[in-house]
Amino acid sequence: MNFKDEMKQKVAQIEIILDEYLPAQEGLQKTVLTAMNTTVKAGGKRLRPMLINETYQMFGGKGDIVKPFMAAIEMIHTYSLIHDDLPALDNDDYRRGQKTCHIVYGEDMAILAGDALLNYAYEVATKAFDLAEKDQIMNVVEAIKILASKPGIYGMIGGQVADVELEGTPLSMEQILFIHKNKTSALIEACMMIGAVLAGASKEDVLKMEECGEYIGLAFQIQDDILDLTGDEEEIGKPVGSDEKNHKTTYVTLKGLERSQRDVEDISKKAIDILEKYDKGDCYLTNLTRFLIHRTH
């Protein structure tokens, strides 16, 4: 099977797992349950659950303890999008061509649906304890720790806060790297670390996955900045040149296009070098990394 077909198949499998863990839409709180489910189901690349599962498989993980974490990370990702889109933050009416949560359900329900998804992610993740063999309990404990730290104040939220506060000001490279590392890489690191610890990988290997996740996130973001300058508007599905128009300091404005393109290559190579030491089989995870970084949209 070629890579794109394999990816499609994996996405379909992930969506079955998501369905399994999303709440039934019933009861007096039905509106918020519907808002949660609809937004999670609205699509996306399912990259984060895929990274958890692929890393889990790479380290020889067995059984179902990975599934609640795959659902949980997608819920956390989705809550962050719902709250980012709110009028007080990015004020976006559309995402992926669909009306955003607060446009459909109102701002009050969007705030509550985001809260609910973040909270439910932890409720769902703890279901892994019931699926765990006795010798997997401490792996689940370690995975919950990672799930509770990387999306938080020393991870995703930290990056989001810096991004919001520094908007409209000229940024230093240090600030740009802080934002990318926290806002984007932190959750990717979480995915690869969770997959590894759940499979019982060594501490050293888990740290390698963290490093790899950081590179992937960073390369992904620099590529995003590059595409904003060079991409095809129709292919990307959003206007190009917006960073320049908004006088936004990006990796590319500080380092120049050519150097940035070289850096993406170098950083990707570091990630792939790590993966190739582990990923001996069909190399799907290595191919996924290449796909993520070398995308043209």
Add this chain to the structure above:
Amino acid sequence: MNFKDEMKQKVAQIEIILDEYLPAQEGLQKTVLTAMNTTVKAGGKRLRPMLINETYQMFGGKGDIVKPFMAAIEMIHTYSLIHDDLPALDNDDYRRGQKTCHIVYGEDMAILAGDALLNYAYEVATKAFDLAEKDQIMNVVEAIKILASKPGIYGMIGGQVADVELEGTPLSMEQILFIHKNKTSALIEACMMIGAVLAGASKEDVLKMEECGEYIGLAFQIQDDILDLTGDEEEIGKPVGSDEKNHKTTYVTLKGLERSQRDVEDISKKAIDILEKYDKGDCYLTNLTRFLIHRTH
């Protein structure tokens, strides 16, 4: 020592524990850390951490694993207040005489500070694993499960959603009880259950604590409705008669004042009957329950 002095001392001890677990206000995300800390420190009765600890002590709990949970539950309570106060929800500029989070830090930072507190609550709670003896690990697992479920869609958020959606419509007793049970009782149930499971109480005892927490929350809320009708404005610190003015259906409007007062007595008695079976020593928890329900403000 009399009850009120003992309570003051316990509150002071809890505030030391909160301080220990709140994040340092530094780094590029400093604003959100300051917003989190300031709002948690803005005061309150510290009722929830107190209930966790008193139940833990009542069941003979030893060691420090209770502390992260005491901090975590107060963070969850505080996040819910920050988000409740937002313009899209209750739109309150003041709470306990102080400006609310979004008034001081802006709506964007208030949304993020609420998210951050909810997320950090779980990050903090997982620190209990590092404090646990080997035979306490599964107690911490059970406590995390409760901490992740009671504040969520089948607990506090569920009640909040129903309350927001049904606002301005005439309510049935069933709807009022759903809102009270979820919006108020759920977190009190969580506290008493977490204290019990951390101390290694039996499943039966944990369920008794859940039942007790439900009664306390319900009696507390009916008493709140009664005070809105009969309370002394100066003593309560907020205008009385607001429910009537807003045509809000409450327990009292459906059942009448006298019957409601009798119900508070009956429900409180049920809670205290449960507690007196366990609370043989200084009976602080029983006294706390009496104090909470029979308050005049």
